[in-house]
Each structure stands twice: as C-alpha cells, then as structure tokens.
Ligand code: 0CN
C-alpha cells in the first residue's frame with residue numbers, strides 16, 4: 001500500500017478568496033463492487049420488472065436503498081419473506097451457504113451481487129477449513145459480510161473484533177491458525193489485532209492476499225493524506241456502512257481536528273464550520289457522487305468555494321455483472337436456482 005500523495009490540484013476559483021478551502025479526497029465514493037451491485041439491481045428491474053426482492057440492503061447507503069425502493073425493489077431481511085418462486089438479489093456483502101440453501105428450498109430465482117472480493121474471502125475460508133485450520137476472522141459482529149463469510153465454516157471460524165478480543169480465542173493446534181478479515185476494516189486497527197494474534201500464535205498464517213479490499217485501503221490512504229491539514233473532515237456515508245464509518249476514525253487518527261459522517265448535506269451542522277478554514281471531504285465506497293456534490297454546494301454557500309483534489313491513487317477496477325443480468329452474453333445462463341458463486 002502506498003501513502004504517496006500523487007497530486008493536489010485546484011478545481012475551482014470562482015470568486016474572491018475567502019481563506020477557506022475544501023480538500024476533496026480522491027479516490028472516494030463508489031467502488032467496483034458497489035457499482036456492480038447497484039447496476040445488477042437496476043438491470044434486474046429492467047429485465048424482470050417490479051417488484052423484485054433484495055435480501056438486505058444491496059449496499060449500505062440510505063439514498064441508494066430509498067431510490068431503488070421507489071423503483072419497485074422490496075428489501076427483505078431473510079429469504080423466507082420472499083414469495084415462493086420470486087426473484088431475489090443477494091447484496092454486495094455476500095451470503096452464507098445456508099442462505100443459498102434456504103433460497104433453493106423455496107424455489108427462489110436468485111442473482112448473486114456479492115462483490116467478487118468478498119467471494120474471494122469466502123473461498124479462503126473454504127480452503128483453510130478444508131485444510132483443518134482454525135480461522136480467526138477479524139471483523140465486526142453482526143455485520144452481514146462477516147455473517148456470510150463465517151457461515152462458510154461456522155465450526156472453524158472465530159470472530160475477533162479488535163486486539164482486546166484476542167485473549168479469548170482458543171484453538172486446537174497452534175501451528176494451524178490463519179487470520180482472515182472483513183473487507184472494509186481500518187487497515188491500522190486490523191494490523192494491531194494481527195500483532196496481538198501473532199504474539200499469542202507465533203506460527204500464525206497470513207491470508208494469501210489482502211482481504212481488506214483495494215477500495216477500502218485507497219479511501220483510507222486519501223483521507224490520511226489530507227487529514228493533518230483539516231480543521232474538519234466530512235465523510236459522506238451511512239451509519240451502517242463499515243467502510244464509511246472507518247473513514248471518520250481514520251481521519252481523526254491521522255490528525256483531523258474534527259470529523260463527522262453525514263448521509264446528506266442537510267445534516268452538516270452550521271456550528272461545525274465555526275473557526276474552520278480547511279474542510280476535507282470524502283465518501284464511502286457505497287456513496288453516490290451526487291451526495292458529495294450536495295455537501296460541496298453547501299460548503300460553497302458558506303464561503304468554501306476553493307476546492308483542491310487530494311489524489312493518492314487512481315482506480316481502474318471494473319467487475320463484470322453477475323449471471324442473470326449479463327446482457328448480450330449468449331453463454332450466460334438466466335437467473336440461477338440454488339447456489340451460484342461468481343468465480
Ligand atoms: O457501505 P457498504 O455497502 O458496506 P460496508 O462498508 O458496511 O461493508 O460498502 C460496500 C462494501 C462491501 C462489500
């Protein structure tokens with residue numbers, strides 16, 4: 001991972017200087033997995049017509065969920081709320097084999113919008129479980145991704161939510177312990193947990209590749225680059241969005257004087273801007289750019305008209321759509337019945 005600042009570019013100077021400025025993190029907002037998941041639902045609506053069902057929030061963003069709901073998507077918590085034979089989309093955060101089985105038992109037609117980078121972690125769990133490892137999954141209890149990932153091998157996975165939880169772990173064979181993680185954690189906090197794990201289990205096996213995904217890492221690097229200069233950092237993202245919430249913590253750890261998360265510009269409190277000259281703005285991986293534009297407009301109305309991009313990486317990752325909505329590919333089967341991994 002690089003912490004190099006690639007560029008800082010002025011973006012707009014449209015009136016007299018006020019001494020107030022915005023630093024705009026780049027990359028921010030939609031990652032390839034979210035883009036794919038949202039497009040999957042849109043394409044499913046186009047192809048099959050409303051209503052279609054989505055298990056859990058397709059991505060953790062209020063605006064996205066509300067917009068899709070208005071277009072005829074019915075969000076459910078579990079597959080047993082979906083009528084027999086209907087179409088259900090699984091969210092970007094992934095589902096356990098048990099969910100695939102229950103969908104299959106109800107004859108549901110399924111489209112799996114699990115991010116391929118989450119699927120990769122599922123695959124790692126299956127591989128290490130088959131090799132009879134104890135698997136320490138670093139992640140947040142109750143988060144849908146962790147439930148899906150742990151569900152690949154519930155008897156062999158133990159969840160750890162931070163360094164302090166390490167002492168409670170028990171393993172069968174200390175030479176066969178591997179750590180894996182949720183994709184949307186704080187890199188620094190995860191490394192602190194891994195350090196504690198390695199103190200306890202010196203032979204600890206690392207994941208074959210980073211489980212914290214490129215998008216999570218890149219957004220944290222960008223916010224870190226700008227945070228020391230910021231009196232205030234505004235992170236656009238929803239409260240249940242792990243990667244968005246992490247950006248607030250990372251900003252504060254990296255030296256931002258204050259940092260807040262908002263879903264919408266209207267939630268920016270006027271008092272936050274008191275005695276502020278530099279505002280950093282970023283957004284989580286599930287956040288449409290229009291919401292960031294709303295915050296920038298509000299800031300401009302308050303004298304923050306100068307916007308400088310703080311660019312630490314450029315992203316080119318694109319994932320193909322899942323089976324069932326891959327238009328124009330004759331080899332693609334239609335929606336799946338039963339289990340389907342996009343591998
Ligand atoms: O906000 P998200 O929908 O999810 P979390 O950050 O809470 O995991 O962003 C997309 C991430 C995935 C998978």
Ligand code: SF4
Pocket residue numbers: 031032033034092115116117118183184213214215216243285
């Ligand atoms: Fe995939 Fe990462 Fe985006 Fe989650 S945040 S959907 S793991 S690319």
